[in-house]
Amino acid sequence: MRAALWALTLLLVACKVEPRPRPPGVLFVSVEQQSAWVRNFNPLFAGAGSRWPTRAGVYECLEIFTPAKGQWTPWLATGHAWSEDRRTLRFTLRQGVRWSDGEPFTADDVAFTFKLLKQHAALDAGGVWRFVEDVRAEDPLTVAFQFSRVYIPGFAELAQQPIVPRHVWEEVADPVTFTNPRPVATGPFTEVTVFRNQVYELGRNPHYWQPGKPAVSALRFLAFPTNDQANLALVEGEVDWAGNFVPAVDRTFVARDPVHHGRWFPLYGSTVFLYPNTTLPPLDDVRVRKALSMALDRERLVEIAMYGYTRPADATALNDAYAAWRDADAAQGAWVKHDLEAAKRLLDEAGLKEGPDGLRRKADGQPLALDIEVVGGWSDWVRAGQVVARDLRKLGVQAQLRTYEFGAWYARLQKGEFQLAISWSLDGPTPYTFYKWQLSPRTVRPVGEVAASNWHRFGDAEADELLSRFERADSEAEQRALMAAVQRRYSELAPSIPLFPNPSWGESNSRRFTGFPTEQNPYARLSPHAEPDSLLVLTSLTPREP
Structure with missing residues (x-):
């Protein structure tokens, strides 16, 4: 099915299919891949699965x-x-x-x-x-x-x-389970004018505080179960703003209308990890985690799964937004380099010996079998999972890729009910937030309880002490020295397995709207996934004159 859909995409590119007419001023956005919409605009509960742009477009921050x-x-x-x-x-x-x-x-x-x-x-x-x-x-x-x-x-x-x-x-009995179907908020788009299984629409806030904004009259969202279907709509001109992974984007999308079709993929997206559930043996053993990491050919991974849009992660796991913070020594950690023989030696040391059938076996004699969980509709991550699984099998691990609908996958991830899972990281203005959710015991939640991040359930007292000192540090020199020490500790412990910095996926079609961020005008990230940047974009776009 995926091949057939992409073949159709290429046909559409060649045929220059014109987009269907739509109401003027209505911005079509592709952010979430869902088979059907659930009416939920709760901005407070991370596990609620609220619709975009609840947290940065319906509601606002300081x-x-x-x-x-x-x-x-x-x-x-x-x-x-x-x-x-x-x-x-x-x-x-x-x-x-x-x-x-x-x-x-x-x-x-x-x-x-x-x-x-x-x-x-x-x-x-x-x-x-x-x-x-x-x-x-x-x-x-x-x-x-x-x-x-x-x-x-x-x-x-x-x-x-x-x-x-x-x-x-104050009238809501349980704000955790409240779906907030009719939001009252300060953001530019607060009015739910349409909500059906396959489409919803948000109209302008009648009392928005920025005079004359938003210039966009409404936001419209169609349900696309997979990346491929979302990409078809983007290439065909149905979508104005997207945060999609698009294979060969310059050829299949930008080249179709170079004047109006734009893309900007800076490596400011969160780092993509293979998260090991460290509550489960043998994933609680640093030697095993490093062995799994060293089995991965990241150069091949980014070329096959990501079409070369990114680079392999280094041992700090930091994306390019933190380039000025990166410690050069920590970045050189050997455990993120592809070395299958060294990986095998680490598993030998950990007691996971290779049997006559080539499979690694645990102390009880059972093969080391690990499931890798990804979202079924995310074609880039599915391909990444396939590459990871193949590489781990070369190590003697029975690795199996498991795909889930987003909601089911995210629930399992948040509750720690997985073995290996591919997912993102949390970021902030400095690497502090990133490493807090990778290393701090204060962010560890029991298995079964929803966690905002630290899905791998790992905490280290030494790293936490460094982070605590960073919390009190006023001077930039002290902050940088502390963060370099945190990076070295992260590389030593390998609590998670970084794959690559995720591009901040952003595509725009300026045929109907102008004012999108670009590399030349980076007032925000182009990706609609980049909250709260999306507020800046939603209040900057202007419809073109008919």
């Missing part, structure tokens, strides 16, 4: 960090200030902001949002209340966070939290 420019943009807040002892952080809110039902947005809403996270631990995926002691509205436009300890990275975690209206959510 300030926005843009990796492409390395700077913060004031949003619902116009600024912030630390107290001298770095234990109190105050945000000054923007005047004149209203919720989509016309009620005023105030500091009380911000304080209420964070108190909800405290009352319902499942909502506090980032662990805000591990460093916040109190939050209070000092006046309608000032909210103050009292910290329990000095925690400089806390600013980013507070600044990018979506804010909900108190007058609505």
Whole structure:
């Protein structure tokens, strides 16, 4: 089926099929691959599976960090200030902001949002209340966070939290399970005008705080179960903005209409990992994790699975947004280099001897069999999983690729109910957030409990001490020295197996809309997956005149 669909794509490219007419000003977006839409606009619970752009388009945050420019943009807040002892952080809110039902947005809403996270631990995926002691509205436009300890990275975690209206959510019995079918929010698109299994549409916020914005009249989303079907719609001109993996994108998409078709794939996307569930033996053994990593031919992997759009990961696992932070010595770790013989020796040391049939066997005599889980509709990751499985079989591991519909795959990942899984990482303005979710015991959740990340369930006290010192570090020199030490510790422990930095997939069709980010104008990442950058894009696009 995939081959047939892609062949049709190539035919469409050759035939220059013109897009069908559609209502003016309606932006067609391809972000999620789903066979049917579920009406869920809960911005607070990471495991809710909320529809895009719930967290950055329906709801909004206080300030926005843009990796492409390395700077913060004031949003619902116009600024912030630390107290001298770095234990109190105050945000000054923007005047004149209203919720989509016309009620005023105030500091009380911000304080209420964070108190909800405290009352319902499942909502506090980032662990805000591990460093916040109190939050209070000092006046309608000032909210103050009292910290329990000095925690400089806390600013980013507070600044990018979506804010909900108190007058609505205080009536919600269980905000964890609430699907929020009729959102009241401050974002540019709040009105659910259409919602059916195969299509939904969001209209403009009638009270949006930015005058004249958004210029786009509505967002429309069609259900595409797989990348291939989404790519057909993109190539055919049905989609205006996408975050798809497109094979041979320059030939199949850009070349079809070079004036209007654009793509920008900087390596600012999260790193893609093969996550080992470290609660399961023998994946709890660093020698086994490094052996699995050394069995992988990453050069071949990025060429086959990713069409050469990226590069093999180094031993820091950092993407290119953190190039200035990368420690050159840590990056050279041998455990991310393809060396099958060295990998075999490590498994021998770990007691996983090769049997007469060429299979590695555990102490009980059973073959070492590992399932690799990926999303069935994500063709790039499926190919990556196939390459990984083949490489692991050469090591004597019975590796089997298992594909799941996104919701089922994500639930298993979040609950730690897998052996090996291919997935992304969490990132922030510095590598702190990335490594916290790779190494800190504070981010480890029991198997069966939803985790925002650290799906591999790994914690190291030594790395955590370095991260804790980073939390208190004010000077850039001290921060960089500490982060270099964290990188070396990560390389020593290999808690996860980095494959490649994920390109920040972004495609645009400017035939109907202008103002998309580009490499020459990187005001945001082009990828709609890049939240909260998507807020910057949604408020910058302008329909072309008919």
